[in-house]
Amino acid sequence: MLKAVDYSSDQDVRWCPGCGDYSILKQVQSVLAEFEAKRESTVFISGIGCSSRFPYYLNTYGMHGIHGRATAIASGLRAVRRDLDIWVITGDGDGLSIGLGHLLHALRRNFRLKILLFNNEIYGLTKGQYSPTTPEGHRTKSSPMGVIDHPFNPLALALGADATFVARTMDRDPLHLRDVLKAAHAHEGSAFIEVYQNCNVFNDGAFFAFTDKKTKANNTVYLEAGKPMVFGENNDKVLVKEHCGIAVDTLENAQHPLVHNPGDLHQAMLLSRMFDLPETEMEQPRPFGVLYQTHRPCYEDLMQQQIQQAVEKNGAPDLDALLAGDTSWEVH
Amino acid sequence: MNEKAPKLLEKATILFAGDSGDGIQLTGFQFSQNTALEGQDLSTYPDFPAEIRAPIGTVSGVSGFRINFGSQRIFTPGALVDALVAFNAAALTKNIDQLRNGGILIVDESGFSKRNLTLAHIPEDQNPLDDEALVNSYKLLRFDITQMTKEALVDVPGSPKDKTRSKNFFALGLIYWMYSRSLQQGEKLIAEKFKAGSVAFDANIKALRAGYHLGETIEETAVRFRMDAAHLAPGRYRSVMGNQAVALALIAASQKANLPLFYGSYPITPASDILHELSKQKHFGVKTFQAEDEIAAITSAIGAAYGGALAVTGSSGPGIALKGEGIGLAVILELPLVVINVQRGGPSTGLPTKTEQADLNQALYGRNGEAPLPVLAPASPTDCFDITYAAAKIAVEHMTPVMVLSDGFLANGSQPWKFPAASDLPLISPPVASEHTEDYQPYRRDENLVRKWGIPGTAGIEHRIGGLEKQDITGNISYDAENHQKMVNFRQQKIANIPVPDLAIEWGDPEGDVLVLGWGSTFGAIREAVINLRNDGVKVSQAHLRYIYPLPANFEELISGFTHILVPEMNMGQLLGYLRREISKPLTPLHKVKGVPFASLEIEEAIRQLLK
Ligand code: SF4
Numbered sequence: 001m002l003k004a005v006d007y008s009s010d011q012d013v014r015w016c017p018g019c020g021d022y023s024i025l026k027q028v029q030s031v032l033a034e035f036e037a038k039r040e041s042t043v044f045i046s047g048i049g050c051s052s053r054f055p056y057y058l059n060t061y062g063m064h065g066i067h068g069r070a071t072a073i074a075s076g077l078r079a080v081r082r083d084l085d086i087w088v089i090t091g092d093g094d095g096l097s098i099g100l101g102h103l104l105h106a107l108r109r110n111f112r113l114k115i116l117l118f119n120n121e122i123y124g125l126t127k128g129q130y131s132p133t134t135p136e137g138h139r140t141k142s143s144p145m146g147v148i149d150h151p152f153n154p155l156a157l158a159l160g161a162d163a164t165f166v167a168r169t170m171d172r173d174p175l176h177l178r179d180v181l182k183a184a185h186a187h188e189g190s191a192f193i194e195v196y197q198n199c200n201v202f203n204d205g206a207f208f209a210f211t212d213k214k215t216k217a218n219n220t221v222y223l224e225a226g227k228p229m230v231f232g233e234n235n236d237k238v239l240v241k242e243h244c245g246i247a248v249d250t251l252e253n254a255q256h257p258l259v260h261n262p263g264d265l266h267q268a269m270l271l272s273r274m275f276d277l278p279e280t281e282m283e284q285p286r287p288f289g290v291l292y293q294t295h296r297p298c299y300e301d302l303m304q305q306q307i308q309q310a311v312e313k314n315g316a317p318d319l320d321a322l323l324a325g326d327t328s329w330e331v332h
Numbered sequence: 333m334n335e336k337a338p339k340l341l342e343k344a345t346i347l348f349a350g351d352s353g354d355g356i357q358l359t360g361f362q363f364s365q366n367t368a369l370e371g372q373d374l375s376t377y378p379d380f381p382a383e384i385r386a387p388i389g390t391v392s393g394v395s396g397f398r399i400n401f402g403s404q405r406i407f408t409p410g411a412l413v414d415a416l417v418a419f420n421a422a423a424l425t426k427n428i429d430q431l432r433n434g435g436i437l438i439v440d441e442s443g444f445s446k447r448n449l450t451l452a453h454i455p456e457d458q459n460p461l462d463d464e465a466l467v468n469s470y471k472l473l474r475f476d477i478t479q480m481t482k483e484a485l486v487d488v489p490g491s492p493k494d495k496t497r498s499k500n501f502f503a504l505g506l507i508y509w510m511y512s513r514s515l516q517q518g519e520k521l522i523a524e525k526f527k528a529g530s531v532a533f534d535a536n537i538k539a540l541r542a543g544y545h546l547g548e549t550i551e552e553t554a555v556r557f558r559m560d561a562a563h564l565a566p567g568r569y570r571s572v573m574g575n576q577a578v579a580l581a582l583i584a585a586s587q588k589a590n591l592p593l594f595y596g597s598y599p600i601t602p603a604s605d606i607l608h609e610l611s612k613q614k615h616f617g618v619k620t621f622q623a624e625d626e627i628a629a630i631t632s633a634i635g636a637a638y639g640g641a642l643a644v645t646g647s648s649g650p651g652i653a654l655k656g657e658g659i660g661l662a663v664i665l666e667l668p669l670v671v672i673n674v675q676r677g678g679p680s681t682g683l684p685t686k687t688e689q690a691d692l693n694q695a696l697y698g699r700n701g702e703a704p705l706p707v708l709a710p711a712s713p714t715d716c717f718d719i720t721y722a723a724a725k726i727a728v729e730h731m732t733p734v735m736v737l738s739d740g741f742l743a744n745g746s747q748p749w750k751f752p753a754a755s756d757l758p759l760i761s762p763p764v765a766s767e768h769t770e771d772y773q774p775y776r777r778d779e780n781l782v783r784k785w786g787i788p789g790t791a792g793i794e795h796r797i798g799g800l801e802k803q804d805i806t807g808n809i810s811y812d813a814e815n816h817q818k819m820v821n822f823r824q825q826k827i828a829n830i831p832v833p834d835l836a837i838e839w840g841d842p843e844g845d846v847l848v849l850g851w852g853s854t855f856g857a858i859r860e861a862v863i864n865l866r867n868d869g870v871k872v873s874q875a876h877l878r879y880i881y882p883l884p885a886n887f888e889e890l891i892s893g894f895t896h897i898l899v900p901e902m903n904m905g906q907l908l909g910y911l912r913r914e915i916s917k918p919l920t921p922l923h924k925v926k927g928v929p930f931a932s933l934e935i936e937e938a939i940r941q942l943l944k
Binding site for chain 2: 009011038039040041043045048055056058059060061062063064065066069072073074075076077078079080081083084101102105303306307309310311313314315316317319320322323324325326327328329330331332
């Protein structure tokens with residue numbers, strides 16, 4: 001049986017010391033061991049960016065592609081190889097800026113891929129420009145007077161593309177990270193996982209509101225299927241339905257605490273919109289966990305089905321018949 | 333019985349033209365099939381309107397189908413036509429310039445109503461059919477084809493409007509009579525297209541017969557022709573269009589290499605027919621993926637290639653531009669990939685439905701870094717099969733992307749094709765790495781500098797590859813200066829090492845005054861020009877480059893026997909510029925960038941100029 005270390009390649013890991021990527025790599029290796037993943041049938045595909053170095057550090061198959069195209073490369077691979085366990089590693093620049101189109105199309109097609117989007121709200125590898133998830137007003141190398149782009153809400157985007165599995169987790173909560181990875185691995189379809197990842201060099205503390213001991217409890221709500229959405233320092237707050245939205249109430253007062261149902265698209269959409277800027281005191285907590293999960297046939301399976309149907313209809317392939325076409329004639 | 337014996341022809345060109353709703357393409361196809369069954373050689377070319385649904389009756393809505401056929405070998409769809417069939421005024425206005433002096437002009441009078449004239453921008457009082465110059469220049473045969481079709485179909489159910497739909501078959505019947513074709517054969521071809529007993533079938537058969545009989549009643553005034561069969565090499569033939577031939581070759585290569593076929597593509601004129609053709613052949617295990625854009629089309633194909641498929645992406649110039657980075661990735665990964673460029677007029681969106689050869693520089697140089705890849709170009713619609721097959725074989729056996737440069741003229745042109753037996757196709761041997769290969773290294777190379785294809789799923793050789801420069805042998809990331817030079821050299825030399833067939837003198841002697849050296853779809857026009865001038869005693873020969881990069885080993889030697897080398901291209905001299913880097917012998921350019929192919933006369937003229 002393989003242990004987590006057996007999934008490590010012989011390459012030196014080159015992320016900055018303290019980078020959140022280390023934790024994610026470690027948890028991925030550990031769940032691979034837990035699944036008893038076969039190294040030969042596990043593939044990691046990435047684009048370009050700090051996170052995209054990921055495949056080099058795993059002793060499985062892997063491809064470090066070009067900027068933004070990991071989901072498209074993985075889609076093609078999955079289309080021809082339904083036997084492989086394919087993971088996509090991307091980031092907020094790679095997956096939401098230059099490669100957003102491919103990401104959304106992979107999600108709507110529902111290729112069976114586990115797509116890990118490491119969100120650090122910054123461009124790390126190119127040394128500190130703002131990304132599509134950097135909050136407005138944020139000062140970076142390319143926005144000395146503050147970002148004027150409105151940021152993307154990755155989970156809302158994924159839901160908008162009809163993703164069949166949408167989750168959020170963070171580098172600093174290894175246990176939760178592993179649970180989400182396991183749920184994603186079991187999902188038959190595209191699994192989109194946003195991982196909050198701290199870039200301690202260019203955007204240190206972007207998610208401290210959700211990870212710091214002092215603020216975490218009030219700013220995060222961990223979603224668990226079938227359980228009320230309780231949170232807070234003393235576990236005394238809960239999410240409730242209010243008009244068309246979601247509000248915070250005390251557990252004591254709440255008549256109808258919201259119970260998490262990952263199959264409820266409407267509720268998932270409301271949860272995804274709980275996207276207040278992370279201040280120390282946020283009005284609404286940010287949800288973590290599997291927001292949404294549903295089932296829809298995978299593109300590659302439908303593709304294979306059509307091939308089978310065509311064989312049933314037209315018989316086994318006959319190259320000579322194909323070359324001869326419908327009408328041919330003899331020249332003597 | 334016809335008293336006058338039909339006149340014997342060696343070749344003829346007919347142009348069918350009418351509104352896009354008039355069934356022009358179908359008429360053309362049926363006549364082509366009939367011609368092929370007569371054993372004559374032929375070449376056809378459609379002229380679709382650029383607009384999808386241009387208003388009925390307007391010049392921009394005219395659809396044309398041209399066929400050049402003969403008892404001698406036919407190399408092009410012809411220049412000036414001998415007969416023009418025009419279903420309306422717009423079709424006449426648009427195409428009359430293509431009819432040779434003294435040629436036959438068949439018109440449907442119903443298509444010259446007041447309204448038709450207005451739509452064709454002809455002043456009402458100037459009906460061309462009454463124009464004396466026109467009547468004197470051509471053999472005008474005017475009939476009310478629409479009315480006669482309706483009369484012929486009185487017994488067939490349907491509205492009068494429905495019945496006029498068969499007017500193309502009425503005209504076809506007349507043309508069959510005129511070229512001494514058998515009516516039975518024509519009826520058989522209708523039966524292949526329409527369900528026997530259906531209203532459309534009955535109507536078209538009746539219209540065809542009526543048109544044929546019209547011929548018999550006008551035989552006193554009309555000319556009639558006959559033509560012998562051509563001396564084609566014996567064997568079984570079919571008709572094939574360039575894009576269709578590309579698709580067939582890809583399937584054939586996938587079968588012979590025993591690799592599943594993956595085609596990633598985004599709709600674009602004039603390449604989309606490859607996607608359509610392949611998506612019809614799913615029972616061959618073909619996986620067609622209509623991607624969200626050109627970049628996903630190529631990168632999905634790269635993913636498929638990584639997974640062990642015969643991966644292909646196809647497009648036209650603007651799409652190839654978008655694929656540039658992906659092609660570079662395939663170059664550095666050293667994965668097999670076939671890239672088809674069906675060229676069209678550029679730059680930018682340019683002339684989507686017109687033909688051009690101006691993407692050669694893009695194919696050779698259109699990537700960042702040193703990113704060499706083989707560039708092949710088919711010479712004719714049937715050659716699209718051979719070249720695409722060869723490209724797939726090279727890609728797989730040499731682990732490299734390969735570019736095939738077709739063009740709009742080849743893509744839509746059709747020819748009789750002596751198709752091969754599957755068993756006669758060359759074997760394709762993918763260099764796949766086996767399980768637990770001892771000390772497998774992804775970038776270890778064989779004597780041809782080809783690496784082994786390590787496909788995910790293969791136990792014991794797990795490894796990572798990527799777009800960063802890699803260390804020789806191991807494939808690990810390397811920023812080492814010497815290593816980079818080494819890898820650049822390897823990738824260059826690997827392509828240079830690919831054996832390609834020697835260049836041959838296609839026509840003429842191995843020595844002489846002029847060698848016309850072409851590439852791609854100019855082949856037919858060059859051949860005609862060379863044949864014509866040789867008949868006049870000019871010492872001219874033809875050679876045609878199908879393998880542009882790397883060049884055939886005998887290239888310099890072969891061209892050394894000629895005083896002048898003329899290089900005709902539908903661009904501003906791209907092959908010429910490339911060859912000038914490779915060889916010192918002076919070359920003479922011949923450019924034409926008008927969106928239309930060369931006429932053989934233009935090439936003849938250039939050769940004569942050279943010898944002045
Ligand atoms: S720049 Fe930021 S994201 Fe990139 S490796 Fe360093 S800490 Fe990690």
